Amino acid sequence: MSPLVAIIGSAQPGRTYSPAVRDPEGAAAAAAELGAALATRGCRIVVYSGDPEYLERDVVRGYVRSGRAQPGSILVRGRYQKDLGFEEAERHPDLFTVVPESTEDWEVIFYQSLLTADAFLLVGGERSTFIAGLIGLSRRIPVAAVAAFGGGAERVWQRLSGQRGVATEEEVALLARPWQPGAAEPIVAALHAQVQRHAEQERAAGEVERAAGRRTVAGLVTALVLLLLALATIPLAYAAPAGGWQNVAVLVAAPLFASVWGAIVRNAYDGSGNWLRAAALGSAAGVIAFLLFVAAQLSTNPGLLDGDAARKLVFFVLAIGFIGGFTSEVVYAKLRDQDVTQTSVLPPGGPR
Template sequence: MRPLIAVVGSADPGRTYHPALADMEIAPRACEEIGTALADAGCDLVVYSSEAQFVEDRVVSGYLSHGDVAPGSIQVRPPYGAGEKDFPMLEERPEVFDVRYESGDDWESSFYRSLREVHGVVLIGGGRSTLITGMVCLAFGIPVYAVACFGGASRRVWDIMNRVTHHAARHEVSTMGAEWGPGAAHRLVQLLRTQQERKDEQQLQETRSRRKAAWRSAFGITVGLLLLCLGLGMIPLTYAVDASASINLTGLIVGALATGTSGAITRNAFDRGEHWARTAALGMSAGAVAFLLFVSAQLAASPEILSGEGARRLLFFVLTVGFVSGFTFDAVYGRLKQAEPPIPPPSMPTSTPPSAANGG
């Protein structure tokens, strides 16, 4: 796909700019050179108005001076009902222009909507709208080249680019502040292309990161389901073999650890967390603690419960307690932090040796 570049700005001598415009005698030639450089690089051009106060007219002239211009290379985005017949050679070469009317009778709506589609923006001079355009580009990561040497709002955008993070390197921003000279237009196009390459690489890395996170999450959920099945599998296993304290205790331990880990992983997936391995370890520990507390209470009331049929019935409660403890592991650890260690009873005073009592 051919890059789509928007050139935005104005250089009206009758307006007041802040900072003031500079080098206005070479600004029209610079705009034409930018148009030619964009055509040389195979970029499409998007323009909005052919009024003399804006820079698009000169840019289109330079663009059309290139010998080979592809059909539809110049997109014209006028508001509905506005005249667009004043662009150079529009009537002579209509196949080069792609006029796209926008709904609404104000140019702001069509202008700011089109910024979502462009691959780069060139700012020259300009006032409030140019400044807003620069802020939008910096905020949404749109490659931008602010030609600072001609003053206006583009100079303010260039100054802001020295203080915020964007796709242009520091030495590239410094290049934007240089005086206009031979080769400046081609450096402009190259810097826009470099910014777009960095943006594409960043988006590719973000896509890969999201894909890896999705795979990790899917793998974690699969592990959680398998552990849940393992915990539930302890129920038929204990009923399938002869009852003994070792088998019952093994089923209780494996079931509590498996369901506790499964509960933590389920909680992590529910909260859309990424570090499911760490969460699984915390859930397993919470399930183990809950298992010890629950089973120790049962053993205190019925010491022989592990060797009888009661251990099999106890397994249903242990699996539930383990899963809930893993799912709410933060509450379990919060309770453990609040619990105070038991205070040992005070030691009995020892009798004073006779030798000490006699002063010897």
């Protein structure tokens, strides 16, 4: 769909602006030229009032006179039966889409509608124009703040020059040039380029987010599989011959599965996306904790793995492996302090 550009600004003679609006008549003519350029580019526009105080009336005039306006391409967001006031709406009603608002608070209408626009065009204006520009910059919405006529648009341009958002340095410099005939087309072209650039960035960010979501799902499925494998070591430990190598292999596999499971669960809990790194670090921490635990038991009971007691160890090593993987950063910190894990879970004589 063609981009929707919010038209914001005013240049009323005799009104006090800060900074002052320069050449109000020239600003009105520039607004009409900008309107024609927007129509030529195929942009839709959103306006709020046809009151002569605002430049929206001039933009609409140029937009319609261009002959390139499409049906329904002028969106009017105003108070019910109060803010239409566009002469062109009587002659070309098909070009207008009127969305009346029931509230009398025009600021509510104005600021809420800004979030639906794809870009802002600012000329002159005062406080509301400046605030609208700041909203655009803070939300990385493309902003074309024409500085040539002063007012709030010039203040926004000053911010834009230091916080460009999606605008390039050349596009920001273009907005600061003195106004001259033909200046509208390159400004609108630059704004249109910003809209396309922003859309590409949004698509790229969405793809990154979707990819992260897919990785999260894959990681959690992997964690579930590892959980089942870890639990499966319990019946395998009792099915393997007592004192055989199969029993020892199950005893080693149990904390390995549990540590990777714990690391992936911790990774999902923290919202990180580097599953492979978490699995590698978690498995290493879990295995280290397991080895130190078993070594401590063997030091007091050298025949621990030869008999039926090895089967009972699987319950302890599953818990130690999971905790080691889930708290791998703590394990590595304790490694530096030479205090890895509590190794006195079992009594000196081994499990009974």
